[in-house]
Amino acid sequence: MKNFQIIRALSSKSAVISIAKEKEAMFIAGGTNLVDLMKKNVVAPDKLVDITALDLKKIEFLTGKTSIGALAKNSQVAEDKAIIEKHPLLAMALTAGASQQIRHMATVGGNMLQRTRCSYFYNTDMPCNKRVPKSGCGAIGGSNRMHAIFGASDSCIAVHPSDMCVALAALDATVQVEGPKGKREIKFTDFHRLPGNTPEKDNTLQNKELITSVEIPNNNFTKNVHYLKVRDRSSYAFALVSVAAALDIQNNTINDVRLAMGGVAHKPWRLTEVEEFLKGKTVSETIFRQAADLAMKGARGYGDNDFKLTLGPNAIVEALTIASSK
């Protein structure tokens, strides 16, 4: 690993200022992804700004919303009794991710900023437009079993690996950020982006803004929810396909619904059109199957990952069935 300078920030303002001045500076919190990437020489910052001393760890239940500090640990959120009660989908998604040791280290903000696990991104001997812009994409025509079926481009077919983000996208969360020009809010579904011609950009943060918290508006998705994660082993593996399903069912009718997929795109894949289709319908397997078929509109495989075109809709039916029968 290339050596670097490390400084400790004592306020979010000083953190933002200390990083804005230097081109090759980065924030570090849990480090579970960044340290790994630095060991592989995928990223090589000159300076790290340690933000772990900042007061951004609180989980607060405010009027109309829940606020989760960017430095709250993944395990802290997943095991918070009030989160389990009010946002069980989020707790389920978090528990489905990584291992308990990593959940103890990883933060909410860091989870959002984790990089793709595409093997071409990690292997510095291979071309990768995300790692080195304009160097090519090894995954297109290469080993692409884990890769995207939605929203990919000729430059990149990588997927965002997070489980937590799939739940947050489904729950209409917002991201609070602070930068040199002040604070602003980003809709969670606008936070991550599609690769287009600039896959080196994972998200819409500007000028090294700092994520300070994530907010989830209050909702009725406390019972009929499920996070289904399909993976190569039963625990501690990234998703081949995952589905976050949240239903508000009254008298067997779907009053409201949220649906998002993970492991299928460069960002958490929210299925708003499918949600509109399901609203007002009576719960049935036929309706869920029709919803799943609708969800696959525009999907395409790249060879090794063609199985996701079948696994995807099956996972949607399964998640909706489990969620609706709770």
Add this chain to the structure above:
Amino acid sequence: MAAKKSTKDKLIEDESNASRRDFLKKSGLFTALALAPPSLVMASENKWDEKIAGYLETVPLSIEVNGVKQNLNVEPRTTLLDLLREQLHLTGTKKGCDHGQCGACTVHVNGTRILSCLTLASMQQNAQVTTIEGLSKGKKLHPMQEAFIKNDGFQCGYCTPGQIMSGIACIKEGHANSREEIREYMSGNICRCGAYHNIVDAITEVKEGGMSS
């Protein structure tokens, strides 16, 4: 069953182990010196600008390991795992994958199990670290260590320090209420010998025995 070793044989074996380890440590030091880039040597000789000299810079670190306070200097890039093994010579904590995938490096920091290979030592100011070496009280092993021996919770033993540290935390966290739950919450510790069944037995036994920390 192998004949019990005489005390003399045991002493010889201990001595040869010690000298082997000493040799590795010393030769490791020579390798490090040999690998110092010539530019650094030149930088210090010629008093070049601080950016190049900066590569030699360390940061002060106060850290408590197994109850012993340590005042050290570490390079910013040194992981907690390398600090434990290379600077403090606590080689019980193992380096498996060094990329957060195997759990062999699991230690407790401020009472929580974490992966020391993905933790920068320079970010652990005033932390309290417990490693496998810090579990026993004198010659009395921790109940989890006893249970791993009794239940054959290992074959080659390389993942065992991480498994034991993780197993203790698993119970303390309240995630050892069933075999399924133990399997889920121990999934970050890989055992390529496949001793999982016996590891779950060991953790279950300690849990049912009412482990005292």
